[in-house]
Amino acid sequence: MYTNKDYKSNLTVKWCPGCGDHAVLASLHKSLADIGVAPKDIVVVSGIGCSSRLTYYMNTYGFHSIHGRGAVIASGVKAANPRLSVWQATGDGDCLAIGGNHFIHSVRRNIDINVLLFNNRIYGLTKGQYSPTSPKGFVSKSSPFGTVEKAFEPAAITMGAGGTFFARMLDVDFEAARVVLPAAHSHKGASVVECLVNCVIFNNGTHSAISSKEARAEHTIFLEHGKPMIFGADKDKGLVLDGLDLKVVKIGENGVKESDILVHDAKNPDYTLQLKLAKMRFPDMPVAMGVIRDVEEDHYDELLERQIADVQAKSRIKCFDDLIGTLEQWDM
Amino acid sequence: MNENKMEKLDSVVIRFSGDSGDGMQLTGTLFSSLSAILGNEIATFPDYPAEIRAPQGTVSGVSGFQVNVGSGINTPGDHADVLVVMNPAALQVNKNILKPLGVVIYDADAFGKKDLEKAGFTTDNPFVELGFKDTVQIIPVPLTSLTVKSLEGFGMDMKSMTRSKNMFALGLICWLFNRELDKAQHFLANKFAKKPDLLKANAKVLEDGFNYGHNLHLNISTFTVAKSDQLEKGKYTIISGNKATAFGLIAAAEKSGLQLFLGSYPITPATDILHELAARRDLGVKTFQAEDEIGGICTALGASYAGSLAATSTSGPGLALKSEALGLAVIAELPLVLIDVMRGGPSTGLPTKTEQTDLLQALYGRNGESPLVVMAASSPDDCFYYAYMASKIALENLTPVILLTDAFIGNGASLWKLPKLSDMPEIKPHYAPESLKDNFNGLSRDEQTKIRYWAIPSTEGFEHRVGGLERNYNTGVISTEGANHAKMVATRALKVQNIAKQLPLLEVEGDASADTLVIGWGSTRGHLQSAVAELNKRGKRTAHLHFNYINPLPSNAEELIRRYKKVIVCELNSGQFAGYLRSKIHGVDFLQVNKIEGQPFSIEELVEHIEKL
Numbered sequence: 015m016y017t018n019k020d021y022k023s024n025l026t027v028k029w030c031p032g033c034g035d036h037a038v039l040a041s042l043h044k045s046l047a048d049i050g051v052a053p054k055d056i057v058v059v060s061g062i063g064c065s066s067r068l069t070y071y072m073n074t075y076g077f078h079s080i081h082g083r084g085a086v087i088a089s090g091v092k093a094a095n096p097r098l099s100v101w102q103a104t105g106d107g108d109c110l111a112i113g114g115n116h117f118i119h120s121v122r123r124n125i126d127i128n129v130l131l132f133n134n135r136i137y138g139l140t141k142g143q144y145s146p147t148s149p150k151g152f153v154s155k156s157s158p159f160g161t162v163e164k165a166f167e168p169a170a171i172t173m174g175a176g177g178t179f180f181a182r183m184l185d186v187d188f189e190a191a192r193v194v195l196p197a198a199h200s201h202k203g204a205s206v207v208e209c210l211v212n213c214v215i216f217n218n219g220t221h222s223a224i225s226s227k228e229a230r231a232e233h234t235i236f237l238e239h240g241k242p243m244i245f246g247a248d249k250d251k252g253l254v255l256d257g258l259d260l261k262v263v264k265i266g267e268n269g270v271k272e273s274d275i276l277v278h279d280a281k282n283p284d285y286t287l288q289l290k291l292a293k294m295r296f297p298d299m300p301v302a303m304g305v306i307r308d309v310e311e312d313h314y315d316e317l318l319e320r321q322i323a324d325v326q327a328k329s330r331i332k333c334f335d336d337l338i339g340t341l342e343q344w345d346m
Numbered sequence: 347m348n349e350n351k352m353e354k355l356d357s358v359v360i361r362f363s364g365d366s367g368d369g370m371q372l373t374g375t376l377f378s379s380l381s382a383i384l385g386n387e388i389a390t391f392p393d394y395p396a397e398i399r400a401p402q403g404t405v406s407g408v409s410g411f412q413v414n415v416g417s418g419i420n421t422p423g424d425h426a427d428v429l430v431v432m433n434p435a436a437l438q439v440n441k442n443i444l445k446p447l448g449v450v451i452y453d454a455d456a457f458g459k460k461d462l463e464k465a466g467f468t469t470d471n472p473f474v475e476l477g478f479k480d481t482v483q484i485i486p487v488p489l490t491s492l493t494v495k496s497l498e499g500f501g502m503d504m505k506s507m508t509r510s511k512n513m514f515a516l517g518l519i520c521w522l523f524n525r526e527l528d529k530a531q532h533f534l535a536n537k538f539a540k541k542p543d544l545l546k547a548n549a550k551v552l553e554d555g556f557n558y559g560h561n562l563h564l565n566i567s568t569f570t571v572a573k574s575d576q577l578e579k580g581k582y583t584i585i586s587g588n589k590a591t592a593f594g595l596i597a598a599a600e601k602s603g604l605q606l607f608l609g610s611y612p613i614t615p616a617t618d619i620l621h622e623l624a625a626r627r628d629l630g631v632k633t634f635q636a637e638d639e640i641g642g643i644c645t646a647l648g649a650s651y652a653g654s655l656a657a658t659s660t661s662g663p664g665l666a667l668k669s670e671a672l673g674l675a676v677i678a679e680l681p682l683v684l685i686d687v688m689r690g691g692p693s694t695g696l697p698t699k700t701e702q703t704d705l706l707q708a709l710y711g712r713n714g715e716s717p718l719v720v721m722a723a724s725s726p727d728d729c730f731y732y733a734y735m736a737s738k739i740a741l742e743n744l745t746p747v748i749l750l751t752d753a754f755i756g757n758g759a760s761l762w763k764l765p766k767l768s769d770m771p772e773i774k775p776h777y778a779p780e781s782l783k784d785n786f787n788g789l790s791r792d793e794q795t796k797i798r799y800w801a802i803p804s805t806e807g808f809e810h811r812v813g814g815l816e817r818n819y820n821t822g823v824i825s826t827e828g829a830n831h832a833k834m835v836a837t838r839a840l841k842v843q844n845i846a847k848q849l850p851l852l853e854v855e856g857d858a859s860a861d862t863l864v865i866g867w868g869s870t871r872g873h874l875q876s877a878v879a880e881l882n883k884r885g886k887r888t889a890h891l892h893f894n895y896i897n898p899l900p901s902n903a904e905e906l907i908r909r910y911k912k913v914i915v916c917e918l919n920s921g922q923f924a925g926y927l928r929s930k931i932h933g934v935d936f937l938q939v940n941k942i943e944g945q946p947f948s949i950e951e952l953v954e955h956i957e958k959l
Contacts, residue, residue, distance in 0.1 A: 023811075025823065054806045059648070062814075069811055070824065075803040077651050078813030079644070080674050086609075086641040090648020090656070091803070093634055094607050098652065098803055116644075119637040322627045329628030334600045334767045337593070337629065341583040342536070343764060344383050346574065 018043035020053055023073045034185030034211030035065050035132060041183075041191030042068075042101075042130070048192060049199050056099045059088040061113055063105035064139050065132035065211070082113030085120040088127045089314075096315040099199065100127045106147040107137050110166050114146070121175040124203040125314040128195075131168055131206060134213040135220050142216035154216075169292030172206045173285045173307065179205040180292060180307040184225050185212060190236060190303055197305045203313040224301050235300040237291065239280040239308065242272060245300050252276070253291075253300075260290055262299060280308040356572045357416025359423030360519065362512075363440050364432030366409040367399050369512035373430075374411025375759070376516060376533050380525050381415040382584050382761055385573035389414045389872065390726075390759040391422035391946070396614065396697045403456075403464040408439040417572040420872035422758065424948035428522070430515050432456060432489070434465035434472055441476045449483045451518065453511065455490035487558070489514050496554040500547055510551045517555020522568050527556055578763060585762040587726035587755035588615075591659075591685055592622035594733025596629060597765070599655045601734075602741055602773035606631045607654040609645035611638055611664065614697045615753040616687035619659040639667035643684065647671060650680045651812065653802035655737055657683040662691045662704045665748075669712050672746055676716040676838060678812040679789075679798040681740035681775070685733065688752040690944045699944030700754035702868055702918040708748045709897055709926065715835050717842040719743075720897040722750040722868030727762040729755060732894060734770060741775040743845055744798045750896075752918075754946050755869040776800050783807035787822030796841040846898035852891060852906055860887035863910035864956060865936075867893040867923050870947055874916060877952035886957060896926070904931045914939060914959055916952060 021043045029035045046056065056074035060066035062081035069076040075098075079087045088102045109117050109131050120127065136154065137143040143156035147168070151160040172180045179201040181194045198205035210221045224233040228247070235245035235253070243253040250265050252275035263270045282288065288307040294300060331337050360377065362370045371392055378388045393410040400407030414423035425445045431437045433456040444450060450473075462472060469475045473484055493511040494504070513534075520530055531549055538545035585593075599606035610620040610633065624633040632649070636642040643658040650656035660668060665686045675682045688704045690696025708720045719739055723732040729751055736749040778786055778799035788810030791798040801808035810822070818825040819833050856864070856878040866874040871892050878890040891906060893899070907913055907927070915924035916939040924936045939955040941947055 052806075053809055055804055057652070057803050069813065072811075073809055075651075075809055076811035076813075077648070077678075078811060078815065079647075080670055080814050083640060083644045083671065086636060086644035087648040087651070089641075090607070090609060090634065090645035090650075091652045092648075093632060093645065094605065094649035094652035094654045094656075095803065115637050116641055119641070318632060322630055322632070325627035326630070331626075331628045333629070334593075334597050337596065337626070338764050338766075341585075341764070342379065342533075343581045343583045346385060346577050346579065346582045346761070 016047045016050060016052070018047045021046045021073055023071050025070050027071050028067065029064060030215055032212075032214040033064070034134065034209075034213070035068065037185040037188070038130065038132065038191070038209050038211060039068055039071055041188055041195060044188070045192055045195035045199075049196050051099045051199070055097065056101065057088075057091050058101045058103060059084050059091060060103040061108040062139070063108045063137070065103050065105040066108060068103040082108055082111070083116060084108065085113055085116035085127070085129070089120050089123070089125050092125055092127050092315050093318060096126065096319055102127055102129045104129060104131055106131065106133045106135060106145045110146040110168065110171070118171060118175040121172055121177045121204045121206065123314040124176070124178055124311055126202050126204070126316070128198045128205045129207065131208050132211045133168065133208050134211045134217055136213050136217035138213050138216055167293060168206065168208045169306065170289060173289050173292070177206055177307065178203040178309045178311045179305075180208070180288070181205070181305045182208045182210065182292070182303050184210050184221065184230065184234070184303065186225055187230065187303070194305060197308060201308055202316070203311055223296050233296050233300055234303050237278045237280070237302055237304040237306055239278055239305065242275040242277050244272070244275055260294065260299065280305050281310070283309050353569050354572070355416065355569055357414055357419055357423070358427045358523070358569055358571050359412060359414045359425060360428045360430070361410055361412040361426040361440060361443055362430045362515070363408060363410040363436035364512070365402055365435075366395055366397065366407050367402075368409070368432045369509065370409045370411050370432070372537070373512045373516045374413055376530060377519060378413045378415070378759060379533055379584055380520070380530050381413070381571070382582065383529055384525065386415040386571055387417060387419040387574040387577065387761055388584065388759070389419050389422045391754065392757045394698055403433050403435050403461055405435045405439050405465060408436050410436070410440065415571050417574045418576055420876045421946070421949065424950050428519070430519065432511070432515070434462045434467055437472055437476070438465045438467070444482060446479050446481050449485060451485045451487055451515070453489035454486035455488045487518065492554065492558060493551050496551045497547055502547065510548055513548045513551040514555035514558070517552040517557075518559045521556045521559030524568055524570055527553060577761070581764045582761050583764060584759050585727055585730070586618065586757060586759045587723065587729040587751050588618035588687065588757065589622050590727055590730035590762060591723070591733040591749070591751060591756070592619050594730040595623070595655070595657050595683065595737060596626060596631065597730070597767055597770055598734045598737030598773060599631070600629070600767060601770055602655060602737070602775055604653070604655040604741075604775070607646060607649035607656045608633045608659065609636055609642040609649065609656070610634070610659045611636050611642045613639070613661045613664045615689055615756050616659045616661045616664070616685065618756070619685060619687070639664040640671060643668040643671040646682060647675055647680060650675075650682050651803070655741060656681070657685065657737075659685045659687070661687050661689045662707065663694065665704055665707055666711065672718065673712040673714060673716045674814045675746040676712070676718055677814055677816070679744045679838070680746070680812070681744050681800070682746040683733070683736045683740050684746060684748045686748060686750050687756040688750060696944040698753060700752045700869070700918065700946060701942060701944060702750075702752060702870070703922070703942065704750060705896070705919065705922040705926070708750060715839065717839050717897065719745055719747040719842060719845060720750065721747065721895050722893070723755060724868055724871035724892065724894060726755050726758050726760040730762065730765070738771065738773045739845060739848070741773055743841065744776050744800055745842060745845075750868055752869050778808055786810055788812050789817055789819065789822035795844055796837050843898050846901045849895045849898070849900045851902045852893070852900045854889050854891050854906060856890040857882050857887045858889050860889045861911040862887065863889045863891055863907065863913045865891050865893070865907070865913060865915045865923075865927070866917065867896060870916060870918065873947040873949055873952060876949045877956065880949060880953050881956060888956065893923070896923070899930060907931060907934060912959070913937065914956055916940075916947065916956070918942060918947065
């Protein structure tokens with residue numbers, strides 16, 4: 015059996031002290047040990063950005079590629095050898111700006127890669143420009159008067175692109191990570207895990223309203239398939255449907271019973287409710303954490319292998335010389 | 347047959363031309379196959395517009411297919427002996443193609459007043475208007491109405507019936523060249539195997555076309571064309587360059603014991619490589635049609651890292667998009683074959699026309715100093731060999747290789763002597779030796795050759811990271827240290843330069859002891875061979891040196907070139923190879939013959955320009 019040390023490379027980690035990426039890296043080491051997949055069978059692929067350096071801190075196979083292209087490098091690795099466990103480390107800029115096209119298409123293909131999307135809503139490595147997930151009006155070096163663009167919602171893009179798995183976790187929530195990361199690994203198909211991470215230097219506190227231990231209990235809800243949607247330090251709040259909208263209720267107030275609370279169904283192919291959950295925003299609603307969507311569907315790498323097997327079973331062309339033999343040919 | 351009027355020819359050039367929906371490519375392909383089966387060499391040149399169906403009857407929609415059949419064929423020919431035109435626009439486009447003693451066969455039903463106007467004619471006699479010499483034989487045949495008549499009782503609508511008129515034309519040409527129809531019927535049967543009704547209709551029209559010529563004793567000579575006397579004995583087929591390229595990759599994968607992976611994005615004129623390989627699931631080929639060109643090369647790079655023979659196919663604009671990822675392949679030192687089927691540029695340029703203008707992009711079109719292997723195929727059939735060799739070089743040296751072909755040889759076809767896999771050279775991928783287990787840093791290399799070792803994921807004890815950041819030569823750890831960077835830059839350059847030792851030596855063709863040397867590269871080989879032969883025939887002694895390996899240059903290139911007093915570099919660009927040679931070989935006055943018209947050289951113009959220099 016493996017321990018987290020087996021997945022740790024001997025390089026010094028060079029992220030800023032206090033950066034949220036440290037925590038996700040530690041969680042990944044721990045979760046891989048929990049899962050028990052051998053380091054030799056793991057390939058970690060990344061693009062460019064702070065979080066993409068993660069590849070170097072893994073004692074596995076790894077490919078630190080170019081900006082935005084991690085998804086396609088990872089897809090190539092997985093399509094070529096589906097027996098590998100393939101992880102992609104990517105940031106909000108790498109994944110959703112320069113790599114947006116590859117992201118939606120790898121999700122659409124449902125290729126079996128695990129995408130760790132480090133969302134700190136800022137470009138860190140280029141020293142503080144707004145990203146596609148920065149909120150409208152965000153002031154940064156490249157938007158000194160505030161941005162005039164809307165932010166992307168990773169969950170909405172994932173589900174809109176036909177995604178079969180979406181989960182969310184906070185960098186500092188190690189317990190949640192040990193549920194979410196193994197679930198992403200188990201899911202066959204593209205698993206998108208939005209990791210809400212803090213950038214201490216350029217966007218400090220971007221998730222602070224929900225990330226401290228106290229705030230977490232009251233301002234987030236950890237969703238688990240088949241369990242009622244209850245949250246709060248005293249486990250006394252829950253979610254119900256009010257018409258087509260979600261509403262926070264207090265158990266025991268206005269005659270609300272625990273049995274009135276919605277039960278999370280991550281396996282429902284219809285993502286309507288899952289998307290509503292994923293789109294909940296503080297302060298009106300708790301922010302949804304955990305595995306929000308986890309639906310079984312055919313996945314690219316397996317379909318490709320199956321198609322090859324099917325064609326091979328029927329074809330009389332077994333090798334190059336056979337192929338040449340099928341050509342129209344004559345003696346000269 | 348009207349044998350009394352039969353002429354014997356060494357070779358003959360036929361050009362079929364019509365609307366892009368008239369089936370000219372099929373007609374030409376069938377005639378080429380038929381000729382090859384009867385023992386002729388062939389060289390074909392499909393010349394088609396970018397539009398799938400441009401406005402009918404206009405010059406922008408004209409699609410042509412030219413084939414040269416006979417013996418001693420190097421090119422599809424400069425000028426046509428026989429021109430078949432389905433409408434006035436096709437005549438307009440091809441007004442300069444016909445030889446003085448040529449034959450034009452045209453669809454008399456399609457030469458009405460409006461048709462002529464649409465094609466820009468202002469009189470009712472386009473032949474006079476174009477100034478055709480009276481030595482040209484002009485044969486009107488009402489192709490459309492004869493086809494409709496031929497299909498009476500088939501229960502087809504008018505549109506479907508008239509679409510078969512290309513078969514009537516083909517039947518007529520078969521008669522003209524004494525081609526037995528049974529062979530043609532056999533090809534048709536293959537083509538329409540899944541559409542028995544269409545097969546019946548086309549077969550009937552084809553036969554009626556043949557009989558029309560035979561029965562009416564059209565007042566023209568028929569021809570027999572010389573069988574080839576230059577070919578090695580053996581089994582042959584006809585193959586296009588793109589198909590041959592795909593086959594070369596397949597052969598290399600099997601020989602090296604690897605899975606073949608193609609990451610690609612559709613682009614004219616390269617897409618047939620993707621088509622061919624997508625059809626080869628039976629051989630375990632994985633094709634990945636990515637969301638864009640970058641995805642094409644990056645999936646291939648990922649597959650390469652995972653241990654496949656990885657390739658990506660594209661044309662000029664796609665190469666531009668792939669350049670950053672190519673740089674990644676250079677610094678990560680991964681094997682990768684990139685095939686660029688060149689077309690006219692810049693930008694979207696002339697998507698269906700041929701050019702050799704991506705050479706400098708292939709050599710230098712990346713940030714930083716990023717040397718890689720650049721090579722070029724020179725005929726449709728040798729695309730097989732060079733795709734195979736590109737794979738071999740990539741796998742044995744852990745380097746990206748760019749193979750340049752172009753629209754002319756990619757879509758053109760020639761005879762191909764069928765190879766056996768056992769005849770092909772061994773391919774030994776540069777795997778990491780077992781001795782490096784637990785001591786492999788991803789940058790470990792053979793100190794003699796400078797070639798990095800390849801360790802494949804899932805191999806225990808070889809876990810490592812590769813990437814786009816510069817790394818320490820000894821430890822493989824990322825590093826921005828100046829002296830180390832200089833060493834890495836030099837190492838990557840030396841690794842590629844060392845490949846020259848693996849390349850075959852160049853051989854001079856033509857009159858090797860002449861004072862004048864004509865240099866070419868890639869797809870101009872056939873034209874240059876013919877031009878040099880013609881020059882020598884005229885007493886202008888000329889040698890010919892042709893390059894398939896461009897970076898690195900074969901090791902005897904400089905020595906050979908320095909033997910000649912006059913050196914002329916001929917290429918389909920403004921002088922890219924000439925400039926490259928100047929940068930490598932100093933003190934030689936490289937003269938140039940260039941053409942950038944989206945068309946191959948003609949032998950005639952080559953002879954003329956070379957003679958002048």
